Amino acid sequence: xTTALATPRSQRRPRAAWLRSPLVNQLKAPVVCxxxxxxxxxxxxxxxxxxxxxxxxxxxxxxxxxxxKPFYDDGGTSKGIGLQILISLQRVAIGYTLAAVxxxxxxxxxxxxxxxxxxxxxxxxxxxxxxxxxxxxxxLLLLQQADSAAIFVIFITAVWPIVINxxxxxxxxxxxxxxxxxxxRLGKRSYVRDILLPATAPYMFTGxxxxxxxxxxxxxxxEMLKADGGIGFFIWDAYNAGGDxxxxxxxxAILVVGLVGLALDRLVGLVGDRVAAGGR
Amino acid sequence: MPAMLDNGTTNVSPAxxxxxxxxxxxxxxxxxxxxxxxxxxxxRRGPFxxxxxxxxxxxxxxxxxxxxxxxxxxxxxxxMVSGFLTPSSGRVSLRGAPIERPGPDRMVxxxxxxxxxxKTVQQNVELAVKAARPELSPGARAQVxxxxxxxxxxxxxxxxxxxxxxxxMRQRVAIARALAVNPAVLVLDEPFGALDAIxxxxxxxxxxxxxxxxxxxxxxxxxxxxxxxxxxxxxxxxTNGPSATIGEILEVPFDRPRSYETIQQDPRYGxxxxxxxxxxxxxxxxxxx
Ligand SMILES: Nc1ncnc2c1ncn2[C@@H]1O[C@H](COP(=O)(O)OP(=O)(O)O)[C@@H](O)[C@H]1O
Ligand SMILES: [Mg+2]
Numbered sequence: 001x002t003t004a005l006a007t008p009r010s011q012r013r014p015r016a017a018w019l020r021s022p023l024v025n026q027l028k029a030p031v032v033c034x035x036x037x038x039x040x041x042x043x044x045x046x047x048x049x050x051x052x053x054x055x056x057x058x059x060x061x062x063x064x065x066x067x068x069k070p071f072y073d074d075g076g077t078s079k080g081i082g083l084q085i086l087i088s089l090q091r092v093a094i095g096y097t098l099a100a101v102x103x104x105x106x107x108x109x110x111x112x113x114x115x116x117x118x119x120x121x122x123x124x125x126x127x128x129x130x131x132x133x134x135x136x137x138x139x140l141l142l143l144q145q146a147d148s149a150a151i152f153v154i155f156i157t158a159v160w161p162i163v164i165n166x167x168x169x170x171x172x173x174x175x176x177x178x179x180x181x182x183x184x185r186l187g188k189r190s191y192v193r194d195i196l197l198p199a200t201a202p203y204m205f206t207g208x209x210x211x212x213x214x215x216x217x218x219x220x221x222x223e224m225l226k227a228d229g230g231i232g233f234f235i236w237d238a239y240n241a242g243g244d245x246x247x248x249x250x251x252x253a254i255l256v257v258g259l260v261g262l263a264l265d266r267l268v269g270l271v272g273d274r275v276a277a278g279g280r
Numbered sequence: 281m282p283a284m285l286d287n288g289t290t291n292v293s294p295a296x297x298x299x300x301x302x303x304x305x306x307x308x309x310x311x312x313x314x315x316x317x318x319x320x321x322x323x324r325r326g327p328f329x330x331x332x333x334x335x336x337x338x339x340x341x342x343x344x345x346x347x348x349x350x351x352x353x354x355x356x357x358x359x360m361v362s363g364f365l366t367p368s369s370g371r372v373s374l375r376g377a378p379i380e381r382p383g384p385d386r387m388v389x390x391x392x393x394x395x396x397x398x399k400t401v402q403q404n405v406e407l408a409v410k411a412a413r414p415e416l417s418p419g420a421r422a423q424v425x426x427x428x429x430x431x432x433x434x435x436x437x438x439x440x441x442x443x444x445x446x447x448x449m450r451q452r453v454a455i456a457r458a459l460a461v462n463p464a465v466l467v468l469d470e471p472f473g474a475l476d477a478i479x480x481x482x483x484x485x486x487x488x489x490x491x492x493x494x495x496x497x498x499x500x501x502x503x504x505x506x507x508x509x510x511x512x513x514x515x516x517x518x519t520n521g522p523s524a525t526i527g528e529i530l531e532v533p534f535d536r537p538r539s540y541e542t543i544q545q546d547p548r549y550g551x552x553x554x555x556x557x558x559x560x561x562x563x564x565x566x567x568x569x
Contacts, residue, residue, distance in 0.1 A: 176394035182382040183362065184411040184461075194407055198398040 095154025107166025169203025205272030348518030
């Protein structure tokens with residue numbers, strides 16, 4: 001952007017030129033602010049060596065084995081953070097895929113049929129506000145098994161935004177496109193493939209993106225209550241162990257949960273941009 | 281409402297669906313006719329009569345322009361030909377059969393282009409040809425698509441998406457799409473209203489060229505009297521709404537092919553133009569126009 005303007009100056013002061021490169025420019029603010037936060041945190045924790053760890057302790061206490069060997073497996077539930085994340089991701093993958101399939105199908109039915117829409121709308125509005133964990137007891141009763149129950153919680157948490165957004169997308173198909181379909185008397189198949197799906201795809205992906213965040217939220221919570229494995233279990237297990245490095249392990253796990261959640265969000269966003277390009 | 285719900289049936293081929301015998305055997309005057317047509321909209325403030333007592337016979341292959349102040353009911357009139365509206369009273373019929381719903385024998389060039397943004401220029405035209413002329417082999421279809429893109433000078437832009445091309449080019453795609461279907465009637469609702477003068481003239485010439493080749497019956501709404509005089513065989517001038525009707529029909533006698541230079545040198549051009557202006561701005565003057 002400003003490279004043309006910056007050139008004569010950087011010739012005069014060549015040493016400072018790298019400071020104005022776009023990458024440095026972008027990273028400057030986050031690096032400074034996060035650095036200051038870490039510093040403040042460290043300073044606040046300086047006095048007490050027994051209590052809450054500062055960032056340096058977090059890293060030193062969890063370096064071996066949690067950071068250096070993320071995929072270690074000592075058998076049983078003693079596994080590295082990487083493996084725990086994979087267990088959680090697997091559950092999310094199953095529950096979220098189910099939610100996507102069911103949600104898109106139900107959203108289409110509701111979007112296309114006014115009777116179904118009016119009939120189910122109150123139910124959807126109520127159920128979508130239920131917090132993920134409220135579903136856990138009933139899903140344990142229903143499915144008996146902790147793993148399936150966790151997957152069901154993901155499903156039931158993630159399905160609503162997909163249903164709602166798909167239905168809205170179908171109702172929002174511009175009149176222009178349906179007029180084209182009517183003049184050409186497009187058959188059902190062609191209408192779905194050439195108009196309905198491409199016009200609705202951006203809305204579907206909006207729903208899918210909201211849902212992946214909710215699914216990740218739900219799995220960590222569900223695993224903390226009832227699971228043998230997964231990152232939520234890891235956090236709860238560290239808390240219960242109450243060892244010297246427990247707090248550090250929990251902090252590290254929280255950071256990893258956040259990063260993975262961000263990655264999931266970006267991934268769905270990226271796929272959506274690819275698939276639904278030009279849809280709006 | 282989605283289209284798939286109200287026409288679950290298979291595609292109907294456009295021109296072939298209607299018995300050709302009636303068109304050739306009977307007098308040609310009955311090709312497209314409006315008989316005592318009225319349109320009343322039910323609104324929240326009660327019934328609103330937009331059009332009344334429309335009587336008009338259109339010949340096969342005729343080029344008709346419809347002129348009138350905005351809100352007088354021009355779009356309403358043409359929507360009864362394309363089949364998006366059915367008359368509240370009277371009858372609109374094509375080759376003797378009443379028009380009941382939209383179909384590819386009456387293609388429409390919409391005011392806002394209505395191209396599918398996720399399809400390229402070529403795919404937009406292809407979709408129409410495939411849907412409306414299922415009898416064509418893939419090779420013949422490709423040829424029809426290519427020919428019509430060539431007629432509107434869009435071969436170079438065929439792989440671009442609508443968002444990547446200009447408004448004039450988009451309207452060209454819409455025209456190519458409509459005519460590639462080989463409709464009996466072509467309906468255009470202010471197709472060139474948003475375009476600059478030069479693009480407009482180019483598009484008018486391209487439209488005339490395809491019309492000369494295929495000779496569909498054309499019904500076109502315009503605000504531009506010069507455009508109507510250049511394109512039309514007859515100009516239908518509407519009175520003001522509500523309860524608008526056809527005020528007068530102007531015959532445009534110039535020989536074809538036409539060019540702006542030759543027709544504007546014709547002494548009748550000025551007379552016709554003044555007559556139309558007089559109709560619109562004196563006899564049926566409109567406050568907001
Ligand atoms: N679906 C409708 N419901 C109610 N009134 C309508 C509807 N469509 C058009 N009208 C009214 O009918 C009149 C004619 O509209 P229109 O045919 O769009 O005019 P034009 O195309 O000449 O500008 C206007 O007063 C408009 O408000
Ligand atoms: Mg109009």
